[in-house]
Amino acid sequence: MDVYSRRPWLGLYTSRPADAGPEFANALEMFAAAVGRAPETPILRYFDGVTTLRELDALSDAFACGLLDSGVAHGDRVALYLQNVPQFVVALLGVWKAGGIVVSVNPMYRPRELDELLRDSGAKAVVCLEGLYANVRAVFDGTVFTTSELRHQSRNDPRAFAGVERLACPDALDLEEAIARYAGRRPPEVRPRPDDVAVLTYTSGTTGPPKGALNTHGNIVFTASVYRDWTETGPEDVILGVAPLFHVTGLIGHIGLALLVGCPLVLFHRFEPSLAVDTVRESGATFTVGSITVFLALMNAPNADRAALGGLTTIYSGGAPIPPAVVKAFVERFGTYIHNIYGLTETTSPALAVPLRSAAPVDEATGALSVGVPVYGTVVRVVGDDGVPLPAGEVGEIVVAGPQVVPGYWRKPEATAGTFRDGGLHTGDVGYMDAAGWFFIVDRKKDQINAGGYKVWPREVEDVLYEHPAVHEAAVVGVPDPYRGETVAAFVSLRPGHHANEQDLIAFCKPRLAAYKYPRRVTILPDLPKTATGKLLRRELRTRPGSP
Template sequence: MQIEKPWLKHYPEEIPHTLTYSSQPVQQYLVNAAKEFPDKSAIHFMGKESSFKDIYEKATKLAAYLQHLGISKGDRVAIMLPNIPQTVISYFGVLLAGGVVVMTNPLYMEREIEYQMNDSGAKMIITLDILFPRVSKAMPSTQLKHIIVTAIKDALPFPKNLIYPFIQKKQYGIVVNVKHAGSQHLLTEILKQPAKSLKTVDFDFEEDIALLQYTGGTTGFPKGVILTHKNLIANATMCKFWMYKCKRGEEKVLGIIPFFHVYGMTTVMVLSVMQAFEMILLPKFDPETTLKTIQKQRPTLFPGAPTLYIGLLNHPDLSKYDLSSIDSCISGSAPLPVEVQQNFEEVTGGKLVEGFGLTESSPVTHSNFLWDRPRVKGSIGVPWPDTEAAIFSMENGEPVPPGEIGELAVFGPQVMKGYWNKPEDTAQTLRNGWLLTGDLGYMDEDGYFYIVDRKKDMIIAGGFNIYPREIEEVLYEHPDVQEVVAAGVPDPYRGETVKAYVVLKEEANVTEEDLNQFARKHLAAYKVPRIYEFRKELPKTAVGKILRRALVDEEKKKIEELTKQA
């Protein structure tokens, strides 16, 4: 299908319209970085640095051990870890062994672990000591044969490595002691042993799977997205060219966005190894720790999600910290409110732009330009090199003219092969190579794209189509609103009505009527929320995306309970 590409006229000369991709598999980039920058810091973690040579040697040693345990080409190995150095070692170790990585959320409970392990057919899992009890209980119901255990203290410098177990016991109330025997293995012991010989594995760059990345499962069960080496390398290469002012071997990337989420994996881990950037890792988001880390370690790049930037902007001691090292940020995972973008740029002096992507596209497809071009308010930007995009009619599936709302579809080398063992779901989502995103949006005459909302999140109230993002953008402009999400809740008269869930800033004193009056100044009457609920926090995914669906389900349960009582 031939489509017009009006966005290409906006590309600065530094960004090619089409790229050439190396045919090397993902793990080869660690080999390259270790040869070119052996002694350069690859990772900074809580005061300890690890060089590219060190990471490569440990990943190779782990890879040989995995092969010794029976991992061969195409076998799935799960990694259930936060952002710590061992995650990078494990990721590249699995790939060097010829395995397929299955990234697993450390927050998963036994039932969720069982589902993902069984669906993926994983033979082995690498996890954290405090997660060992949870994983070991799930193991008998899966095909897992071995479990490799590591601990945060193993990556810490002296004396933090001695102190941390006491902090961990106080925080989690448990101390886990795992013996290196039988089906249980300690990563520290593996890395102490003499290196075993690593068997060479041949890779097909185009076809071989590097990763099974599971979707969030906000509707139905999570699906395993099949991403090849080409998918991941293509997207990281696009990112490299999009951020053309970033210098190879010189940037520092703040790695808070989880690596078990494809956005963090591609734009922090894979890109950093490809470009020999230093990763400054934090295992979880804590605003004060993050502010201290930025001031001390001076990262230049900060990929994130809106909730991370909001959390920093609303810290009471924000003004005490120097964030001026931050030069470039691409925000993903959720819509970026304009107010947040402007405030963050004022504080840092850097650039923060909104991008767009999804697990099925490795993940990035669109972004605003960071430099040399004006950003368009409320837009997700334009497609990246080699990425085609179109808005398809909801009625006949044909492309619609600029300005008309339909479903966003994308086509490019970063688009998945399909869903693991789910041919029907694959057929519904991939049409002749085009990925149907499930997001409603439009393209303007200049080729800039806008998302109005998820197809499933659109509110239909009294026959009107209402897009939650538009309401949220307005309420975010209120000076006392910290976070907000709008959702459609059941209404006996209108079918659905708009409800706004609001987190206020500290010491704010705003009433429902205050917000109602504010909204009425900026929105048509049918879009104004009929119900407001103030909360201390909103439910979020591990990557910081607000779970609108969880709030809707909660509302439905309330109604069901009231109906039963009546």
């Protein structure tokens, strides 16, 4: 029997059968159902500000009318250049109701990076925070709606907004004024098809120029339902918004899940560990999903203890490898297990996940923690360089097929053809499946280190470094070496109040790894470079001045 067809977890860990059809035709229909069920339910919380489903429906209706009057037409792209604020959700729904396509933009982007995305997407309008308006006007002369951090939230909370004031934005339209102007009006009804594009979500660019993944309405409805059923999130739950909303994890695991289930999404502008701990305590948050760097930061927050975080009973983490030592330490301190989840921008978030209340196995040979099993309706295979599926236990490229896989990249036919082929998405991630059907990610293909002919995967070395009590974060790369061609180099940051030097860490790794695997060079940094979603930027470390 084809081992990839033996998926005993289907129907065992989720309430939804693998062959069930889509519940809704599009994300607007999904949202409308939640409004119809319980319109007075709080759906967004932002410090002391609360927005109900009925209010969110009305706000997004008004904004859609403002967009249409400003010249945005069906199929036009509208960029959202915002932090984790309620206005993001209002604008997202408003763009969809106007028949448009949302372009998610990282609020950390500077004008050059912003220009690249706006040009590539052909955005007709931009919604941005007032503090980011200058960046927009430096590269864009179209319609701009601006909004202040002070809107929809407490005017008196000094933890995140001390000294924040309204800023003048000449030639911009004020988002709040536009909503007030069109209050009570409804836009003409639009009914997106499942294969209509809802969001252009740009890849992080860790392997080259960003590409806009065509996340469709069907993709969003499917993956929101995966999160709901896999995590058993219901109307009584509260979602903590730690992942950036512009990223596919925030789009689906926060916004999509909240709009489908009709439960509150708690936002707090941008992630700051102590503020996040306070927010969990104050909001009664029960579920979240984010990069492992989020949970590393929470562990080191001065106000973090079991009483503060104990209510956060369901946690998933994806986007970056999870060292087993970190999961163990988090459970010991806070009592909650961190479940692995695996997906990409191109899979609209989840493709593999550890079933709720299950512990991921650890591979004895490599120390890698499993990223889970395929979510329902999804086929995941491991293939060799020739594209032929490999048997259990053999390492190859991960290929995903299912309703969450996007149809391609925006206006990039060559990149689309190279990535989406032979009936699946070729992820570029290398891994294997064990005999029981659990999947393990070894690393990215391009990150493999060739040390004198021996192959070294950075994750294995990083997992060993994380076992050292002083190590907060670790990243391993290959750097040129005159003798071996390439050698193993490590970059680490240390936990507050802990000390270690290069020789300490090399000596720690030496007895735990084969001779060709342990790092020959270690550099200690205050912080490691990452994308906004927590992925380590190994390419930046390789080219860093003074690299080891």
